[in-house]
Amino acid sequence: MKDAGSKKKLSSEQREELFKALKARFEKNMNRHIGLEWAKVQAKLEANAGKLWSLNEMEDTGGEPDVVGHDKKTGEYIFFDCSPESPKGRAAVCYDREALDSRKEHKPRDSAVDMAEAMGVELLTEEQYHELQKLGEFDKKTTTWVKTPADVRKLGGALFGDCRFGRVFIYHNGAQSYYSARGFRASLRV
Structure with a gap:
């Protein structure tokens, strides 16, 4: 991944x-x-180099990444993110900086919230995760951190989702936990 302080422009x-x-x-x-028409999407992207950089990070x-809607x-x-499984380049991360800092040993390399911020994207919300699952079956073998409400996070937890047995599940875990099969999916508005 590029340095977050770099110019954030693509060649x-x-x-x-x-x-x-x-x-x-x-x-x-x-x-x-x-x-929706690709030509209109591309024109919008060409007018916004920063968002194009974020899509490249995704x-x-x-x-x-793929277009899943248009806000009229x-x-x-x-x-x-529409990869069949949670993105591999974003796996094995805990939920946020507080969770990362709380680990005394065996720290993951990063947190989902910090990585998303560096990429210029947002974690999917629970609602968005359910919207994604209506477009196909995702995370049949992996799990994905989702944006966690403050009241849950305040108690030390964080939420994640997956698709098992033909159903979408949202679970909880300690925010400091991390697994090789859990990453995060992002959303970006352009």
């Missing part, structure tokens, strides 16, 4: 490669964005 080659991957994914999964860490009020396109 022309990186842009071209990213647009190629995003367009192919968009066209392959039209059920995720019925009625792609580079294995998220397979703001004109923004909504991207979610």
